[in-house]
Amino acid sequence: MATGAGPRTSSTGKVEISPEDQRAIQEAWATLVPESDRIADEITRMLLVKDREFYESTPAELAADIRAGTRENIRRGLRNMAGQPQPEGRAVDLWRDTGRRRARQGVPLELVLSAYSLGVRVLWEALLEHQRSHRLEVDERVLILAGHAVWSALDVQNNIIVDAYRRESLRMQRLDLRRRLSVLDRLAEGRGSDPIFAEEARQVLDLGADDRIACVVAILDPGAESPLRMPEDGLERIDVASHWHVRGGHHFGLLVLGEHRIDDVLRVLRPMSSGRVAIMASRTGLAGFATAFQLAARAAATLPEDGRGVVSAADRLPELLLSRSREVTEVLVAEALGQILAQPVAHRRMLLDTLGAYLKHDLSPTHAADELTCHRNTVIYRMRQIRELTRLDPQRPRDRLLLALALIAIGRPPDGGPVAPVVIG
Structure with missing residues (x-):
């Protein structure tokens, strides 16, 4: 049983631990190292039950990765607290990698942090059980110091994981945005008739094979802002998803109409328009998007340059014919x-x-x-x-x-x- 003077608190509020107590704490945690995989598997089981609403809707591969990742985290964490060598690398690198990986897998950050909190609680309870069952001969004071150490480490872990998770999320958002804009560019150029590209576009834009789509085009005056103010917000209120881009003097959007008609979209867009805007439905899905883009752009150009309005290109066929x-x-x-x-x-x-x-x-x-x-x-x-x-x-x-x-x-x-x-x- 370890003995020694009690811990001291520095002027900054940090608990100071003597070398003798530090050795006792490491020896206490070392008793759990042989059981690290068993403890990790129990943590994984509890996680999948506690957050089953999320994990039941995810691929089975994610649960397997959670299990493997939990084993690695617990194994390295126990070795770190036991003062043992880390042949696999630093624990901090594992925390960063976990944060990045969970962001890419779409696991909500709150579930990631909750998993680490659960892991620390299970480790602490396992240490207490060792003491109660006399597999660990240590006094209450050292046990409290060991608990303080593991809960303090949780704060450090969480900070590193949150930073890595958010950085990876931002990177993914930028990559996703660039990919969506590239897809919209190529659709406007007429690539939608290519079956391979069309399948890629559906995945990037989250489109169904039979989704009805339309193109909205607003003419940009030189040096001026888009005549459409936050159109995606208004369209969301009627459950019309939209993706927007700027191309060749036009602010244009691909709209997923669902069960809505063009007139429904016109009613939403008119109050938020301050310039020339037109909409055209694609008669052949992604394959016809380029045609819809061109007709909407020409229809918008038939409106007076110094005026404003949102029109359906299908209602302006005579003007379109004349403009050709x-x-x-x-x-x-x-x-x-x-x-x-x-x-x-x-x-x-x-x-x-x-x-x-x-x-x-x-x-x-x-x-x-x-x-x-x-x-x-x-x-x-x-x-x-x-x-x-x-x-x-x-x-x-x-x-x-x-x-x-x-x-x-x-x-x-x-x-x-x-x-x-x-x-x-």
Whole structure:
């Protein structure tokens, strides 16, 4: 049985232990070294039971790794406290490695720290049991010092593990972010039709094979922030997952729609938009994402540069068609509206307003007159002028289409919606 003077406390509050007591403490812990694997396996069993809600949903390989890691930690820890050589390396390196490994395995940090606390408690109880069963001849004072030593070591272990775990988590987050951005870049370039890459993209973005996706594109003005403010937060509230990136003057996102419609997304995005934004669903999943990106970007560009709005590209197909060919659009405007645009400003504006209202109200002079606050006969007279100037009759479907497209091209769509003039301001 060890004897000696009691421990002293330094001015800093640290317990000072005499060399004789230190030897007694090491001898006490040395009695547990032969039982290290048995103690470690008991700790593992208790861990898997205590936190079974987590471990039951993880691969069996993780439980095996926990068991092996616990054995290594207990073996080295007991040797360290017993003052024995450490042929495998320093205990502190093992703690760091454990913190990094558990972060990569996705084990929550609180479970990692809880496991170490449980391990220390089991070791302390095993030491007490040795003393009670007379396998350890040591007085209560040395036993208390041994307990103080192991619980003090826990604080050091926890600090090292927390630091290693958080550093590894940050590294993984950076790697994951770079990988997601790379995947989004390649999807926008059209790589989604490659089956091998598509499978990689689904894994990185956590997509199901049948998930409905869409692309949102916001046009970035030079030197300005994105016109969409934290769109992922608003979309999360309706359970729409999203991944965002910046590419070639566009802030774009891949949205996982679930059961939602495009209109649901539009309602969420409109209040948080301060610029030109468009959305297009992909008709063929990842394979069609590049097309959705291109159409959404072009649809956003059809909105007035000094305005704001969030639109569906599918609702702006005429604008998209016109924007594809400037030459064809110029000919269309000249042929359909050339004579009207040549009129004096006031007369030109009056005729264009009348034509727009007439087409908007399905060729009803009465309803057009109500919108224009004039008499029905006035609308009929003005439409006669328009027919004479354009040589086009809205009663003929083809002529009606040409007139409507021409109005869209000059920024005066019959439905009154926002549009950027394609040719003439």
